[in-house]
Amino acid sequence: MRELDALRAQSPTAPIILVTTFSLGFNYLKLLYYLKKNGAIVVLMTGAQYINGAHDIQSLSGKGYFDALWVANPFVHEMPYLAKHYDFDIIHALVGTYSPYPFSELLRHAKSPVIIDYIDFRELMYDDGNHVDREAHKHAFNIIDSELEFTLWHDIFTLADGIIYKDSPLFFNHLTQKHKHTPKAIEFQSYVCKEWICDNKRNKNEFPVRAVFAGGLQQNKGQHDYKTCETTFDVAKTLVKQGFEFTIYNGCDAGQGGFEHYNQLAQEESLFHYNTAIPNDMLAQALCTHDIGWNYQHFEQGTETAFCHGNVMSSKIFNFLEAGLPIISSKYTGYVTHYLKTHSIGFGVTQEDIADFRNVVRSQDWKSIYAAVIRAQDDLSMERHFPRLAAHYEDVCKKKLFHSNN
Known part of the structure; x- marks a missing residue:
């Protein structure tokens, strides 16, 4: 926590943003880069030390992607703990095809607004548009309690302060009907850097x-x-x-x-x-x-x-x-x-x-x-589309974060 306090003291007007995911994909380096480029203090917390299992995240220190890095072990406990005990301006959680449990815990404990960024809609992979083949889903992801799995996905979608998605808007609309909830949301890609x-x-x-x-x-x-x-x-x-x-x-x-x-x-x-x-x-x-x-x-x-x-x-x-x-x-x-x-x-x-x-x-x-x-x-560049992301952040947290953003 002292490291975060020191970062905030160095740049008291800059937004401090927690970006968290179990396993960071290469394309999310663009998000980190543009957050920092636009003046944010970026804190990155992951559950895996390597990007896509191949490159050590620590090797990117000092290259313009983040100001502080934590590789949490166990991620499921340490990530929600940090979100509960530190007042970030906003939390950007990258949710992929891993377990929903850490992100459900994040939403239960976080004291800051949380945006859920769906890298993939895991809950829809065995959905044919009418019903979910839960047996196939259990087999694919080695799930023991299918009912709990889908309850957690429901909680994530309905409790998030904001949503970001990359897939077809049809997926998002399908989930709003399925969960009977329409969150604040934008489509935002890993655009050209x-x-x-x-x-x-x-x-x-x-x-x-x-x-x-x-x-x-x-x-x-x-x-x-x-x-x-x-x-x-x-x-x-x-x-x-x-x-x-x-x-x-x-x-x-x-x-x-x-x-x-x-x-x-x-x-x-x-x-x-x-x-x-x-x-x-x-x-x-x-x-x-x-x-x-x-x-x-x-x-x-x-x-x-x-x-x-x-x-x-x-x-x-x-x-x-x-x-x-x-x-x-x-x-x-x-x-x-x-x-x-x-x-x-x-x-x-x-x-x-x-x-x-x-x-x-x-x-x-x-x-x-x-x-x-x-x-x-x-x-289709990050430079052109980043203002939409900044506006979404500010709509979710109800305050100005990026002073260069018009």
Whole structure:
């Protein structure tokens, strides 16, 4: 607590914000960076020491992301305790696919307003739009008491002072009906960080032939999204056979072994390249040597419902935009494809399209698509959208926080 008091004393007019999550994802570095850039004192508390299990958060100290860092153990006790005993201006809780219990406890004990930021809507992953397959949900997340699980999600949605979501508004509307509650809420993405933009190195006189995937691939079969690891492997083999170069940057690979089939394919195929995780502030520099951002997964082979995958969003889109890349998505992930189409920055494909992807590529107006990508680097930037987040904070806590915010 003394460290927080010292920070407040150094900058008495700056808002002090607790950002907390069990496991920090790379794309949330943008949130931290822009909070600090706009004058906030950022206190980061996590339950895991590594970002996506790959990079030590402590290595980011002094780089403009946070002023104080706590890796809590156990997170479920220490995080609510801190929120109960310190008067933050606002608490921004990043809720992913982990247990809802710590965040339910946070809402019960916090003395400051709490905004719940849904990275994923875990409670909707086995919801078909009409009812939830609780047995599938229990199996996927190793839950003992399903009734308690969904009671806690209800509490989180109804007790939060504000909500942030990234997926389709249909999800949010579905939850307002399900929980009979309409909270203060905004849609807010992991938008383009202009400081990370890198000039694209592609040959503008050629059709795109170099595809790149950047995201988390799980090798643990117990993970709910394990299928993505296997189906991305199938895609890589299919595209390489057609003469496309395919590169992977796996945000979940810390270089400690595993992913043998990917490494073996890289040895066998000169057009396939496999890389371990790199921090997101360095990612655009790696991606910009390619032509297409690959955001396609065969989700129809997964266990989650079509309602779930038809309405999820993907933060990878903005990493690709930072590198000047158009994006390919699966038509099965309908909201992602809709987002790409709305901004003219890419398009959706099916498995059948992938089987003959060369013809798909040749049928596109790439000049127009690449021009739209450049426009989107500004239209979909954190710089442009941060004032909406600041306004949401101030609406929730009923006071001015960001004095530079108009």
